């Protein structure tokens with residue numbers, strides 16, 4: 001890769017220790033290979049590196065590549081046939097989803113993410129049927145897609161060894177179904193019953209395969225408290241300790257999960273996983289919507305991270321995280337779009353605006369997040385939840401050159417009062433159309449609406465060709481399973497007290 005200069009009117013390099021944005025005027029970044037080799041005044045870098053090709057220029061603002069710290073699938077569940085439901089019912093509703101090729105699926109949302117300035121994704125692969133070889137094969141298709149489009153990914157295959165449909169044993173659930181629905185459901189759930197040792201085998205195999213790939217890292221995802229036995233919680237903690245791999249764990253996403261934790265542990269899910277040594281700086285809790293002040297204090301004490309999934313919590317009726325309490329506790333908090341944002345897409349600019357706007361309680365003195373706090377969530381704090389850590393999420397000499405160039409005229413046309421700070425304007429007004437150029441590892445992967453390595457229109461056409469057909473027999477059977485399961489799942493939770501303290 002040839003050296004290049006990224007030039008902008010203003011470069012946001014990151015945030016200082018107090019969280020204030022650090023912005024350089026009329027500056028440039030010298031990119032050598034996949035890293036930033038120098039940062040300085042444009043004229044100085046031009047003089048010192050004559051003839052170096054330039055990207056950006058006047059009327060551009062450069063920011064660190066954004067990090068979508070919680071992502072699962074490409075085409076959204078809604079697109080694939082599952083309407084929004086409260087999470088526990090949604091697990092049943094999702095049975096109706098169509099099948100789609102994992103490579104096409106991954107590329108679909110990678111296009112959306114990159115076009116909104118996302119350069120790194122935390123891809124949490126929730127479930128895949130079959131044996132270890134089949135799961136590794138599916139993971140390889142996903143990782144290959146990210147590699148081909150040039151997007152940085154932190155990937156994990158979720159560890160899960162129980163309670164695959166409700167917060168109780170699979171056998172309990174199957175027995176609750178009408179007699180003729182039991183055998184198909186048992187066969188379906190059995191397809192996802194890969195032994196825990198083999199799930200760990202998937203992690204180890206992928207880590208070996210991708211050990212030398214700079215844009216791909218493999219980490220661990222203990223799926224959620226209800227999905228893991230005590231033995232599995234223990235093994236996840238030991239695996240992270242042994243390998244140093246970070247972990248991302250859904251926890252306390254809904255009030256039903258809080259009640260499940262109370263029934264299983266007699267207390268708090270956060271305190272419980274701490275007993276297994278899971279609560280370390282290597283852990284990120286996904287959602288954490290129902291954490292108590294004591295949970296937050298323990299999280300802060302242990303140095304663990306949180307990932308806020310704002311749109312998802314709204315769409316699945318999960319509840320609203322007290323983001324202001326999280327920020328006040330000093331917990332590094334990332335931002336994730338999860339399965340889909342408020343527009344049923346993966347627009348990180350929109351998700352930041354949602355996080356900025358949702359957490360504004362009444363009262364003149366009530367705390368609300370600032371635009372700088374939200375952008376820090378989507379950059380520096382998101383980075384901390386991935387194995388790339390300090391190498392991404394900011395623009396620093398020696399760090400990876402993951403850079404987004406924003407057309408500032410497009411953000412501010414026809415007028416924006418200059419007294420309002422750049423970060424405030426960016427988070428409140430920038431739409432994905434203003435994202436002009438995206439570099440990942442020093443390479444331009446998106447420029448003026450075009451992806452440089454893969455043709456988006458061709459992939460969209462291939463997705464349409466693949467899905468524009470009647471249901472396969474397996475899909476038709478799953479639609480029937482979803483219809484049979486939904487009322488049973490609803491009934492299972494009907495007497496759960498979700499309002500107890």
Ligand SMILES: [Zn+2]
Nearest residue numbers: 070250286338
């Ligand atoms: Zn999730």
